[in-house]
Amino acid sequence: NAGVTQTPKFQVLKTGQSMTLQCAQDMNHEYMSWYRQDPGMGLRLIHYSVGAGITDQGEVPNGYNVSRSTTEDFPLRLLSAAPSQTSVYFCASRPPGSYTEAFFGQGTRLTVV
Amino acid sequence: DAKTTQPNSMESNEEEPVHLPCNHSTISGTDYIHWYRQLPSQGPEYVIHGLTSNVNNRMASLAIAEDRKSSTLILHRATLRDAAVYYCILRDEGSSNTGKLIFGQGTTLQVKP
Numbered sequence: 001n002a003g004v005t006q007t008p009k010f011q012v013l014k015t016g017q018s019m020t021l022q023c024a025q026d027m028n029h030e031y032m033s034w035y036r037q038d039p040g041m042g043l044r045l046i047h048y049s050v051g052a053g054i055t056d057q058g059e060v061p062n063g064y065n066v067s068r069s070t071t072e073d074f075p076l077r078l079l080s081a082a083p084s085q086t087s088v089y090f091c092a093s094r095p096p097g098s099y100t101e102a103f104f105g106q107g108t109r110l111t112v113v
Numbered sequence: 114d115a116k117t118t119q120p121n122s123m124e125s126n127e128e129e130p131v132h133l134p135c136n137h138s139t140i141s142g143t144d145y146i147h148w149y150r151q152l153p154s155q156g157p158e159y160v161i162h163g164l165t166s167n168v169n170n171r172m173a174s175l176a177i178a179e180d181r182k183s184s185t186l187i188l189h190r191a192t193l194r195d196a197a198v199y200y201c202i203l204r205d206e207g208s209s210n211t212g213k214l215i216f217g218q219g220t221t222l223q224v225k226p
Contacts, residue, residue, distance in 0.1 A: 004156075033214060042200065043157065043216040058213065090156050092214070098145045098204045099164070102214055104156030 002026050006091050006105035013081040013112045021076040021108050023091030029103075031094050032074040033058070034066065036087040037107075043090060049074055050096070081112045117201045122221045125191045133186040133220055135201030140181050144205040148175065148186050150197040151219070157200065160186065196224045 007022045025032065033048040035058075045058030049068040063085060065077040074093075078085060088109050094102040118136040125131040137146070148160040161168055161175045163184070168175040174187040188195055200219040 035216070042198075042218045045213060045215060048213060059215070092156075094214075098143070099162060101159040101162075102149075102157075104158065107154075107156055 004091055004093050004103050004105040006089075006108050008108060009106065010109050011111070013078070013110065015081060015083060015112060017081050019078055019081065021078075021089055021091075021110070023074045023076065023105060024072050025074075025091075025093040025103070026072065027093060027103065028071060029093035029095050030071065031096055031102075032068065033092045033102075034064070034074070034076045035090045035092065036060065036085075037090060038087050046076065046089075078110075083112045086110060086112045117203060117217055119199075119201055119217065119220045121218065122223065124223045124225060125188075125195075127193060127224055127226050128190050131188040131191045131195070131222065131224075133188075133199050133201075133222065134183065135185070136183045137201070137203055138182045140203060141205060144181075144203040146175065146177060146181075146184050147202045147204055147214075148173070149200045149202065149216075150195075151200070152194075152197045157216075160199070162204075191222075191224045193224050193226065196222055198222070 004025045030051045034046040035043040037043045044060050047066040049055045055066050088107045090107050091105045092102045094100045147162040149157040151157045161173050163175045176185045198219040198221050
């Protein structure tokens with residue numbers, strides 16, 4: 001099983017550029033989330049989705065957009081990249097329920113110069 | 114969401130047991146206690162979860178205090194591969210169905226040969 005797949009693994013952007021981080025899961029999970037992790041810090045929730053067509057903001061949503069047109073995919077868009085968005089981005093998926101296990105991708109390391 | 118408190122760091126010797134504490138004094142009756150760990154340069158991975166009773170799986174054991182205001186993740190024989198950041202998280206979706214999984218700072222476990 002592929003699980004949660006994130007692409008690309010590494011990316012360098014110039015300030016002001018836009019791009020989309022891709023996240024796909026093949027486990028038919030309803031819930032998907034995006035996190036960012038800055039050096040030496042824990043994960044912070046950017047946006048999340050509880051199903052196709054439903055998204056909501058997390059702790060740090062500014063500068064990012066998401067959409068969820070299918071169960072499998074949950075892309076994260078950076079509208080105008082800033083150096084403060086340099087971070088490692090993780091995507092996660094899980095079934096609904098307080099007891100369920102979340103599965104994480106391997107991360108996308110983004111540098112904005 | 115109820116908050117958890119963990120020590121910033123802990124050390125252990127290889128092949129010895131490790132007890133990682135977590136305080137959650139404001140836990141509600143329907144909060145599940147989850148533990149995840151993050152190995153260097155990887156996404157978080159699920160370790161174990163519980164509600165009221167102690168739990169065991171192939172990776173670890175979870176001991177939950179009778180009043181549920183604290184819990185302890187137990188690694189029975191630490192290996193070098195167990196060096197990671199360990200996160201204690203409370204989850205209760207209840208009727209809100211928010212799908213959020215919020216991480217704190219976690220405990221960095223160092224395992225010495």
